[in-house]
Amino acid sequence: MSSRLASLEKILEVSRVSGSKFVTKALPAAPVGSRGTFGGTLVAQSLLASLHTVPQDFIPSSLHCYFVSGGDPSKMIAYDVQELRQGRNFIHKQVRAYQSKRLVFTTSILFAREKKDHDSLHRLKKVELKDGPETFEDGGELFRAKVVEGGNLERYGRLSEGLGEVGPLQKHIEAFKYGPIEYRFPHDMFYSRKHTDMLQQFVRIRNEVTVEKQTIDSDYSLSITPRNDPRYNYVAFAYLSDSYFLLTVPYFHRLPMYSHKFSVSLDHCIHFHQLPKVNEWIYLQIQNPRSFWDKHFLQGEYFSASTGEIVASVSQEGLVIYDSEETIRAKF
Secondary structure, three states: OOOOOOOHHHHHOEEEOOOOEEEEOOOOOOOOOOOOOOHHHHHHHHHHHHHOOOOOOEEEEEEEEEEOOOOOOOOOOEEEEEEEEEOOOEEEEEEEEEEOOEEEEEEEEEEEEOOOOOOOOOOOOEOOOOOOHHHOEEHHHHHHHHHHOOOOHHHOHHHHOOOOOHHHHHHHHHHHHHOOEEEEEOOOOOEOOOOOOOEEEEEEEOOOOOOOOOOOOOOOOOOOOOOOOOOHHHHHHHHHOOOOOHHHHHHHHOOEOOOOOEEEEEEEEEEEOOOOOOOOOEEEEEEEEEEEOOEEEEEEEEEEOOOOEEEEEEEEEEEEEOOOHHHHHHOO
């Protein structure tokens, strides 16, 4: 792995300070061009912290998250894991994230014991992929061609604030090239002129994550890492599930990406259907059932690109404010 590639493990690593309390080891960086902590970091770290408090044969079934206030990238985050109920087959946890006693994020997580001996009704939604990731565009190269060198940067409102400055745009390209997530986008990802109800793309995690089960001490004293626990695939997926999700709203309205004035996630929900093997390509379908009064709701279904079977479902609502379509199009 190139030394320039960002390490997901270092981004998400937490230290245990007591039985149920954890603190981040690295500052919670904001996405390029943003001021607040990346939501995927909060979702993934809360899941990672809670995994340290459940037996190894329990896997996450669902997460229901709320972004309470904007995270400050200059402050460490403390996670408090509270047990709501521990049964024989299900465990309910609630995780709260604080910065200097300020609540910034909360999530409820349902864990289920892995079962391999009983499956009375079995169905996993399946898609037949006509096109694979190789027929889509590399995210960084597409950004360079369509946005940076496309000839009309002003249409991408948030990016044009740094118009003429190489630095901010180069940071976007480097994030695509060296960040933990690798993307394959449709050719019109950054500005689509077609009427559509669905956006299709492919994603995967660059950093190697094991899928082989290994033994962890029964007292859960060892850190859960990408190398010693396949459940880290769930953590890595939680991180990528918030990337280029809410940001894609303009795609469904035939407007350029980054044309918003203000954007903040309100909630985030994940249902896991099977282990997401994050180092393999995952095919994603996103839909935008509702945009109304500046609140936008998105739903995504993630499928294994190799088997076509669904691995997870994600939904998110965000407050995203735009100028009128006429005002945005006038910049073209």
